[in-house]
Amino acid sequence: MSDPAIPSDRKRALRRSLIGARARIDQDERAERSRRVIARLEALDLVAGARTLALYAPLGGEVDVLELAARVRAGGGRAVFPKVRAGDRRLAFALCVPLDLVRGPLGALEPPEDAPLVEPGEVDCVVLPGVAFSLDGLRLGRGGGYYDATLAAMPRAARVGVAFEVQLVDALPREPHDAVLDALVTEARTLRFERESG
Numbered sequence: 001m002s003d004p005a006i007p008s009d010r011k012r013a014l015r016r017s018l019i020g021a022r023a024r025i026d027q028d029e030r031a032e033r034s035r036r037v038i039a040r041l042e043a044l045d046l047v048a049g050a051r052t053l054a055l056y057a058p059l060g061g062e063v064d065v066l067e068l069a070a071r072v073r074a075g076g077g078r079a080v081f082p083k084v085r086a087g088d089r090r091l092a093f094a095l096c097v098p099l100d101l102v103r104g105p106l107g108a109l110e111p112p113e114d115a116p117l118v119e120p121g122e123v124d125c126v127v128l129p130g131v132a133f134s135l136d137g138l139r140l141g142r143g144g145g146y147y148d149a150t151l152a153a154m155p156r157a158a159r160v161g162v163a164f165e166v167q168l169v170d171a172l173p174r175e176p177h178d179a180v181l182d183a184l185v186t187e188a189r190t191l192r193f194e195r196e197s198g
């Protein structure tokens with residue numbers, strides 16, 4: 001049963017329809033649109049000015065930002081990737097090159113066991129995957145609450161969502177733990193948001 005008065009029920013229904021929309025973009029088109037997202041990210045001060053940038057390895061139909069890792073290193077910066085840890089909702093971040101990523105417990109590629117961990121406080125900017133994003137800067141993830149819990153402990157890090165245009169919606173149900181973004185980048189535009197606090 002889905003009750004429209006309950007945000008978590010509405011989120012579940014939205015996840016289903018938007019994962020479908022994203023999956024309908026074919027591979028070549030996804031690669032081309034991902035390149036346009038990367039070009040916009042490189043032009044964004046929050047990303048360009050980050051010495052330590054958190055990326056992710058794409059899963060399913062997510063935007064592929066992996067090429068950014070080499071560009072960050074070429075510019076003297078560090079690229080870190082999230083890691084799921086048993087018994088902790090907060091993600092850890094570890095230094096890794098894309099070729100060394102290994103399959104993690106939830107199906108996403110992650111840094112291997114021996115990859116050096118980087119303190120969350122050292123991350124300047126987090127590039128966030130998502131199932132959907134709203135035009136007022138909210139993010140809908142896969143439903144694990146991992147990024148929300150992680151970002152709550154990283155007040156200093158800039159939060160930059162990335163998505164294809166088909167993943168944007170006017171508004172999303174908001175729960176108290178939901179993190180607000182500083183910017184959202186798609187293949188067609190870059191949006192900036194004001195954070196109310198912290």
Ligand SMILES: Nc1nc2c(c(=O)[nH]1)N(C=O)[C@@H](CNc1ccc(C(=O)N[C@@H](CCC(=O)O)C(=O)O)cc1)CN2
Pocket residue numbers: 056057058059060062082083084091106107108129130141142144145146147
């Ligand atoms: N690319 C990516 N990495 C990420 C996340 C994410 O959303 N996307 N996460 C954000 O929190 C964290 C991992 N959380 C995850 C939560 C759920 C599933 C998931 O639904 N897995 C599918 C299998 C997907 C597949 O193999 O295609 C499943 O279990 O059915 C994956 C990762 C950290 N890394």
Ligand SMILES: Nc1ncnc2c1ncn2[C@@H]1O[C@H](COP(=O)(O)OP(=O)(O)OP(=O)(O)O)[C@@H](O)[C@H]1O
Pocket residue numbers: 011139140141142143144145146147148149150152175177178
């Ligand atoms: N900081 C937190 N502390 C405790 N529980 C949380 C926290 N953040 C989220 N949750 C719980 O996690 C579950 C999923 O939250 P939500 O639907 O917002 O995840 P999401 O943002 O879609 O997932 P993800 O960040 O993993 O991509 C909810 O049941 C929520 O109550």
